[in-house]
Amino acid sequence: PFKDKGPLEIVKECFINLHSKAKVILKVRGFINSENIGMSEEELVKQIKKISSGKCIEDYYEFKDIRMILEDDLFKNFREKLDHTDYEEEKKMQMREIAIKAMMETKL
Structure with a gap:
């Protein structure tokens, strides 16, 4: 919640430059303010999974809503x-x- 970019924007930027055949292990950590980003932890995970669909071998979600x-x-x-x-x-x-x-x- 103390960064200029939102979590979805950060994830999108990471996947934009990823080689089309690359597979990653995704680990999302830190804190969010659900009120500021307009979605719950569960909704954020769904949105990240849409962005990373087919590109992850493993994904870990270790962030917390600290609103x-x-x-x-x-x-x-x-x-x-x-x-x-x-x-x-x-x-x-x-x-x-x-x-x-x-x-x-x-x-x-």
Whole structure:
């Protein structure tokens, strides 16, 4: 949810340049915000399978919808404070991911 491109756009770009006879092992990881992309985890998997149809020997879907976490006041406060720090962007991204994973564990 922190990238400029949506997950379907990223997957499409990967398959556009793929040789017509190539077969891949597809692994989709990370986080999505179902509200922003306008579809659930299940619908996203269906759309990715359409794009990758006949081109994958194996596919793994290891992404999570974190919409509820992104809307949580605690996370919003954390993100706001993090945005005002002078850490490098890569460090900020790592810290956001750690916070998201920790909040996912507490929500289970």
